[in-house]
Amino acid sequence: MTESTSRRPAYARLLDRAVRILAVRDHSEQELRRKLAAPIMGKNGPEEIDATAEDYERVIAWCHEHGYLDDSRFVARFIASRSRKGYGPARIRQELNQKGISREATEKAMRECDIDWCALARDQATRKYGEPLPTVFFRKS
Structure with a gap:
């Protein structure tokens, strides 16, 4: 640690660290608290x-x-990001719960998002297993 950072008050150092963390990506409040409490290398x-x-x-x-920390913005972006990766609603709910987002906030954001979960599941199945087998078979002569 340099002398200039050791002389700065803890509040200023924490604030600087929080802004740097939130500049990279949105975080939930619980994530930010955990990262701020972690020791600095x-x-x-x-x-x-x-x-x-x-x-x-x-x-x-x-x-x-x-406006650096907003759980509703974090949830909306998280749902959009995970759905683009092909994750379903159950997995997204579980991850948001692990990140400290309340069940009510998660459910509200899931209702408000415009994601067709059935189409997403169909696309994932097609990517993983390929096109479905034909249902009509033609007779070879």
Whole structure:
């Protein structure tokens, strides 16, 4: 850790870290909390930020207020991303639950998304198993 970063208050370091994390992709609030609490790899190994619980709460509140952290936006983008990869609704619900998104928020976003799950399943089956066998057989003469 450089001297300039060691002199900065824990709140400023946490806020900087949160903005850097959220600049890469959207995260759920629980994911951001977990990543902020994880030690930082410094030159001499992992280093802890000596922040209080109040510092963490202030950083999370600041991210919400300034639009960096929005669980509903995260859920909508996550559903779109996973459905493009061919994942079904059950798998997406499970992953959102693991990321700390409430069941109500997940169900609301699943109802609002315009995804034809049957067509998605059909496309995945075709990709995996190929075209279905013909149902009408012609007699060879």
